[in-house]
Amino acid sequence: MKKMNLLFLSFFIMSCASQSAPPLNLQDSEDANNRDESNRAELPETPEVTFASEEVENSDIPDSGPAAPDVKKEIVEEIKDELKVEPILYEDFAWEKYMIEPGDFLIKIAKKEYGDFKLWRYIYEWNKEDIGENPNRIYPYNFLNLQKERLNAKTAEPEYFDYIVQNGDNLWNIAGKQYGDSKSWIILLWDNEEQIKSNAGILDPGMTLKLREKLDPNS
Numbered sequence: 001m002k003k004m005n006l007l008f009l010s011f012f013i014m015s016c017a018s019q020s021a022p023p024l025n026l027q028d029s030e031d032a033n034n035r036d037e038s039n040r041a042e043l044p045e046t047p048e049v050t051f052a053s054e055e056v057e058n059s060d061i062p063d064s065g066p067a068a069p070d071v072k073k074e075i076v077e078e079i080k081d082e083l084k085v086e087p088i089l090y091e092d093f094a095w096e097k098y099m100i101e102p103g104d105f106l107i108k109i110a111k112k113e114y115g116d117f118k119l120w121r122y123i124y125e126w127n128k129e130d131i132g133e134n135p136n137r138i139y140p141y142n143f144l145n146l147q148k149e150r151l152n153a154k155t156a157e158p159e160y161f162d163y164i165v166q167n168g169d170n171l172w173n174i175a176g177k178q179y180g181d182s183k184s185w186i187i188l189l190w191d192n193e194e195q196i197k198s199n200a201g202i203l204d205p206g207m208t209l210k211l212r213e214k215l216d217p218n219s
Contacts, residue, residue, distance in 0.1 A: 087122045089114075094153035095145045099216035102140045102183070113146055122147075141184045141215065154218035160191070160210040165203045179215055187215055 098109065106120035124135045127144045131137065138144075148154070163174065171189055176182035189196065192209045199207070 087125055089119075089122065089147045090149045092150045093147045094150040094155060096148045096153045096155065097216075097218060098144045098146045099219070100138055100140050100142050100144060102181070104138065104140070106135055106138065109144070139186075140181075141186050156217040158191075158217045159213045161213060163209045163211045165205055165207040165209060167205050169203055169205070171203070174209070174211075178211055184215055187212065 098113065100109075106123050107117045110120040110123055111117040120135070123144060123146065124131060126147065130142070130144075163178070165174075171185040172182045175185040175188055188209065188211065191212065195207075195209070196203070203209075
């Protein structure tokens, strides 16, 4: 009996010794690692710190509405569109000379002559070659061409009288004495340009100039 017990005990010990731990499932281990990496990859990135004073580029914030229109740009484009050809107000028209008065500007002239200040753009287009690129820069006692209905257009020509140059005279003080405004000297120059140029721009006493009865014959 004792031998039987020893035999059974020996067999049990050998049986236990021959058992091994269950094999590791490498695929499960790799899946677990992949899941960890996937979870880490899906974590949101920490947003960058921005300050109110910094300019934000490519912002995802929706627009609050349309921006205010660039009025100046719209006006320029409108002028370009409307004035591609010389504007015509009347089917049958004639050109009337308008003398620019001190304090005039194109909007004021358009309102006075046509009753619509918006027509300043037409006046500018008609006289752009003389005015230049800046429509705000017009000068007193210069003349503009205005379109008027032919039957109503004023086309009077200036009438002149002779003026004998005195000692100390120049165009400035002659204009002041004759017309009440020294700045109107430019008209005296235009009316006597050839004679003055031929004398090297000098007014000699005794020289005869022609002066207008009225600076603006159509006034």
